[in-house]
Each structure stands twice: as C-alpha cells, then as structure tokens.
Amino acid sequence: MREMLYLEDIEAGQRFTTGHHPLTEDEILAFARDYDPQPFHIDPEAARHSFFGGLAASGWHTAAISMRLQVDSGPPLAGGMIGASVELNWPLPTRPGDVLHVESEVLEVTPSRSRPDRGFITLKSQTLNQKGEVVQVQISKLLVWRRKAP
Amino acid sequence: MREMLYLEDIEAGQRFTTGHHPLTEDEILAFARDYDPQPFHIDPEAARHSFFGGLAASGWHTAAISMRLQVDSGPPLAGGMIGASVELNWPLPTRPGDVLHVESEVLEVTPSRSRPDRGFITLKSQTLNQKGEVVQVQISKLLVWRRKAP
Numbered sequence A, B: 001m002r003e004m005l006y007l008e009d010i011e012a013g014q015r016f017t018t019g020h021h022p023l024t025e026d027e028i029l030a031f032a033r034d035y036d037p038q039p040f041h042i043d044p045e046a047a048r049h050s051f052f053g054g055l056a057a058s059g060w061h062t063a064a065i066s067m068r069l070q071v072d073s074g075p076p077l078a079g080g081m082i083g084a085s086v087e088l089n090w091p092l093p094t095r096p097g098d099v100l101h102v103e104s105e106v107l108e109v110t111p112s113r114s115r116p117d118r119g120f121i122t123l124k125s126q127t128l129n130q131k132g133e134v135v136q137v138q139i140s141k142l143l144v145w146r147r148k149a150p
Helices: A025-035 A044-048 A059-073 B025-035 B044-048 B059-073
Strands: A015-017 A082-089 A099-111 A118-128 A134-145 B015-017 B082-089 B099-111 B118-128 B134-145
Touching: A025 A059, A025 B059, A059 A099, A059 A118, A059 A134, A059 B025, A059 B059, B025 B059, B059 B099, B059 B118, B059 B134
Parallel strands: none
Antiparallel strands: A015 A099, A082 A134, A082 B082, A099 A118, A118 A134, B015 B099, B082 B134, B099 B118, B118 B134
16 A cells, blocks of 8 residues: 655655556557557558558557556555646657556646645656657646645 | 548638547446546546546546547548647546537648648647537647648
C-alpha cells in the first residue's frame, strides 16, 4: 500500500517513475480498430508505405497506456488522478514490441484561491520506450486535494 | 466516397461536423478497466461518492471516441489525421447514455517553411453531448499534405 499524497506533500521538482508496459502488435491493432482505424494503425502492410514507415500505435493509445501506467505506479494522489487540462505531443511513433514507461516531474504546485480544500499541480510526464527515446510528452494540470483546509 | 482535402483546399473558418456516438455504461467500464481503472470510472457506486458524483468516462476515452468520430466523418484529410501536438480539456464529465459528436473549425493554415510537400493546420474540435454541452475541447496541430509542391 503506497502512502497517498495530498497537496501539502507535493513540491516542484518531485519525480516519479512507473513500471513498464510491453506493447504487442495485437494490442495496437485492437485499440486502433475501435478508436483510430487509419491504415497506418491497423494495416502493417499499408503502414510500411505511409508517413510512419511501419505500423505505429495511435497517439491516443500511447496516451491511454501512459495513463494506465500512471494510475498503477505513478504519483499516488489522494482521490485519484483527475486531469483538468493537458498538452500532448508525440516526438516519435510507438511501435509493436516497444516497452513503455512514464517518468514525471512536478513543475508547479498552485493552491486554489477560491476553494480551500484543493489545488492544482502541473506535472510533466514523458513516456519512454526501451531505448530511452521519448515517444510522448505530456504537461498535465491535475486537481489535488489538501489534507486539511488551511 | 468523400473528396480528400489537401492543404490547398483548407482555409481558416472551415467547419466540420461528425456523426454521433451513443456511449453505454459497458463501454465506459471496459475502456476504464484497460486504461484508467480509477473508482470513479469503473465502479458506479464508488463514483457516486466521488468528485464526479456518478460514473464518468475516462477523459482518454472521450478523446478516443472523439478521434473515432473524426476519422469516420470529420475533415477528410488526404493521408489521414496525423497529430503533431494537441491541447485538451474536459469542461464536463461524459456520462453513460451520452450521445457524442464533434464539431470542429480550422483556426489556422501554415505551410511548412522547410518542407514544400506539407503544412500544418490548427483545428479546434469540441465534443458535445446530446444536450449541446461541451464535454471536451481540443486544439490540434495536424500535418496536412499539399496536392503538389509549389
């Protein structure tokens, strides 16, 4: 059981590293068939002749796997990870056989001015593959509860 | 068969509206069990006592459904919808029974300076429920091919 973190426990510069998720071609195809059925995500042969030069996971799949890694083994926020907003980019494609993990760092902690029971943290999360290459960069604004109102 | 759009065909102010996706509780639970297994996304009873006041879809599920709607019936970009970066926020939760669609507008068209075969468009996409409430706002920078190099 990990100790839950409240706003008072968090400061800029804190870092977290998740466990690993090995990604199969089948999982890439299944997600993409449901949510992003473009040739370069669902057809290995068509993907070879596309911009991606081979099968690539949907960026939304990379984002979803990154969320799962954060929920399982990222910052253990009391009350859960509740995102208010997020910026995302994908510097490199995610490929079948990649083993992903997420490294994150707190950039900012901002108590709410209007609500004494809560605040926000800005978290920069990078999703890396087994070669240490960054496949996704995410800046999230997350709602975090205070242990007690000041 | 819809006519495919190249960079030359796109201008700021163009608007697109997708078809509709009715969202079931089962689909919310299945996605969340795989990718975002937090109590307010996988347990209707726990969700009632949470921040969300009832079962809510993972924001990543709302994003994935919005992508599917865009792929099926959004702007028919030649070469597909390839996102370079995106900003997302979720003004309201997505609930079981919601019927979602996406309305988008081109904010900006930017030919690449270094690559004469391509450019980028900035697309603002709002995902709405059956009451016309916005549940997701997304600003995407998408890669778009030119019909021919200048």
